[in-house]
Amino acid sequence: MSANEVKHAGLNLGDTDEVTHEQAGEGIFGFWVFLMSDAIVFALLFATYGVMLPGTAGGPTPASEYDMKSAFIETLLLLTSSFTFGLASIAMKHELGRVRLQFWLGITLLLGLAFLGFELHDFASMFSDGAYGSRSGYLSSFFGLVPLHGLHVFFGSLWIVVMMVQVSWFGLDARVKINLLRLGLFWHFLDIVWVGIFSVVYLQGLI
Amino acid sequence: MSGPNAGKRHEITTYVIGYVAALVLTGAAFGAVHWHWFADTTTTLAVVFGLALVQIIVHFRFFLHISFSRSARDDLQLILFSTLIVALMVGGTIVILLNLRARMM
Structure with a gap:
């Protein structure tokens, strides 16, 4: 069995830590199954949103509620956080020092929190326009889809904090490394869902 | 040119390529809507959805390291x-x- 063999999605540890790499395959595959089932949940919420879009019931419409600048800033924040998580994964894999790993995890966390701040600000301004979930079918489906993604980002941020604590308490043992690989998959996956949200929800509403 | 060091450079390059490609695709999608590059809204919508699909493939390929040959x-x-x-x-x-x-x- 070659050390460089690709055993699972995401960054593989084969060429730097063969022992962890041997253990990673199964554990990561289980998490990958969860991510794909989560993807199906999101896909169906997208379908619901698409069907509900004309159902504004005389209330607020997408064009009146969405703010393109804010959506663009949120996109850049989340995309950059995905990139900085990649740099954290590389620091973990090649053992470039715990300080560097913690630094990139910290930057990713700050970008994630900034994203949540902008998103909450968006929701607050929608509420102040009377655009809340029970107003129309369109708004129900909006508040089913977009805040669910925000909730994922929130728990992802919490998970980053947990991993920063684990790295400083336990060091980089096999368990911590595999947890970091899973968190990486989760974080990159959230960015993929956001690509769908900014295209299907925000840009479609603003055309 | 093999071993962990060449591997590291290659991996960093992979993430940078993914990041730049995603930025370009995002910019194109927002630009098409913001500056009304296409007169027809149906065309704009098709372009936005097409760019999103390409960007999802870019994310899978460069951030999640999924490809048909190596996965x-x-x-x-x-x-x-x-x-x-x-x-x-x-x-x-x-x-x-x-x-x-x-x-x-």
């Missing part, structure tokens, strides 16, 4: 099966409910 078989089969389920359920939902809407209006 573990189980991962790839799971993705393809999930894609099939998503296509059936999303496609079915949209066809049936939009048809119902058209009949009720």
Whole structure:
């Protein structure tokens, strides 16, 4: 069995830590199954949103509620956080020092929190326009889809904090490394869902 | 040129390529809507959805390191099966409910 063999999605540890790499395959595959089932949940919420879009019931419409600048800033924040998580994964894999790993995890966390701040600000301004979930079918489906993604980002941020604590308490043992690989998959996956949200929800509403 | 160091450079390059490609695709999608590059809204929508699809593939390839030739078989089969389920359920939902809407209006 070659050390460089690709055993699972995401960054593989084969060429730097063969022992962890041997253990990673199964554990990561289980998490990958969860991510794909989560993807199906999101896909169906997208379908619901698409069907509900004309159902504004005389209330607020997408064009009146969405703010393109804010959506663009949120996109850049989340995309950059995905990139900085990649740099954290590389620091973990090649053992470039715990300080560097913690630094990139910290930057990713700050970008994630900034994203949540902008998103909450968006929701607050929608509420102040009377655009809340029970107003129309369109708004129900909006508040089913977009805040669910925000909730994922929130728990992802919490998970980053947990991993920063684990790295400083336990060091980089096999368990911590595999947890970091899973968190990486989760974080990159959230960015993929956001690509769908900014295209299907925000840009479609603003055309 | 092999071993962990060459591997590290290659991996960093992979993430940088993914990041730059995603930035360009995002910029193109927002630009097309903001500056009304296409007169027709249907064309704009098709372009935005097309760019999103390309960007999702870029994310899978460069951030999640999934590709047809190198991935573990189980991962790839799971993705393809999930894609099939998503296509059936999303496609079915949209066809049936939009048809119902058209009949009720």
